[in-house]
Amino acid sequence: MKNDQIRNLTVTALMTAVLCIMGPASLPIGPIPVSLTNLALYFMIYIVGTRTSAMAFVLYMLLGLAGLPVFSGYAGGPQKLFGPTGGYIIGFLPMIILIGLFIRKHSHNRIACILVMEAATWIPYILGTGWLAWSTGMGFQAALAAGVLPFILLDLVKMCAAAIVAPEICSRLARAGVLAA
Numbered sequence: 001m002k003n004d005q006i007r008n009l010t011v012t013a014l015m016t017a018v019l020c021i022m023g024p025a026s027l028p029i030g031p032i033p034v035s036l037t038n039l040a041l042y043f044m045i046y047i048v049g050t051r052t053s054a055m056a057f058v059l060y061m062l063l064g065l066a067g068l069p070v071f072s073g074y075a076g077g078p079q080k081l082f083g084p085t086g087g088y089i090i091g092f093l094p095m096i097i098l099i100g101l102f103i104r105k106h107s108h109n110r111i112a113c114i115l116v117m118e119a120a121t122w123i124p125y126i127l128g129t130g131w132l133a134w135s136t137g138m139g140f141q142a143a144l145a146a147g148v149l150p151f152i153l154l155d156l157v158k159m160c161a162a163a164i165v166a167p168e169i170c171s172r173l174a175r176a177g178v179l180a181a
Contacts, residue, residue: 087131
């Protein structure tokens, strides 16, 4: 195995571990808890890029599906992935790809990155709201009120934190020779 392959596998495993540590930390405020999963994803996309972030997230989902307690509230198993929060979790994957494609070319434009993160975060919001409504028998508006509206401002704070701090982390890791400049 080449050194680049070993490095990529190691970084992917490390990012999966970060998700497994940050994902379960949550604050239950209703059917959808406040979680640190998307904060971890915003940072990961900046630091390790789209492909590694997406792979780490898929591994995270598979670990959760297998029953490891990596999802919000230290839960795991198919019931969590296919339950009321499943649409939000699954919606993170296309969000990662969309944000990653933009940040790869425009990470220096922090305002534009925040706007793209906000727009792309509507993918899990919409998928999750539909899934929540369907799985619980709620109306779409009730699911939107329970699963999106309480999170918009806090998620915006997470996006701003990532847009401000992650480029500095990338710069320092590049200077230390850990990441390619």
